[in-house]
Amino acid sequence: MKRKAMWLLLMLMLLTVFGPAQAQADVVYESDMILVNKVYGLPWDYEPSDLTEANVAFAEGVVQSRKLMRADAALALEDMFEAALEDGIELLGVSGYRSYYTQKTIYERRLEEMGEKHVSRYNAKPGHSEHQTGLAMDVGCPGYTDLTERFAKTDAYKWLRENAHLYGFIIRYTKDGEEETGYAFEPWHVRYVGDEATAIWESGLTMEAYVERKLRIASGTDRLPRLYERDE
């Protein structure tokens, strides 16, 4: 078994030991910078406390329950879509918040349809999807709402790549980031991170690498165990 560096989990455990566990845990899960990936997950019963419908244009047929995001993220998405429109770019929301069980259903169905190899690059296991945080939205533009890599060729994607950070979003799964994020390039998946979006964008790092670097600086040591496990 490879060594798992569980700095954030350690913090979580400390918070659980000291003080009102649920309230403290929510504080951690509701940080704009919460890192959810193949290593760090959310409990099955975690649901963001302030889910709200993002008031933006959505692709045809998107049900109300997929239009939800956390309040700040929804407002930021609205600002971003408006700004895009002013630049002549029409963005469409496709899929926002998903509960643990919605993700479970999706994951199991995709596993059956596509097999393990594909699914491990594109679909998170339940509890490990950013969509459960309420901070992620899959987006498209007219003619490109099927959440495939061809979205990367559109002006809408190019606009997002240059501007999303101004509204607190990052393109979470980049072309060069697969080894670190664990996921294939997903040009359509934007993640709200709030104030640090521009710093992340400027760094050119994946969120994993950015958080890891931040923890190293905060700890003042190079001996901090790796945040994200990789075969080396």
Ligand SMILES: [Zn+2]
């Ligand atoms: Zn997504």
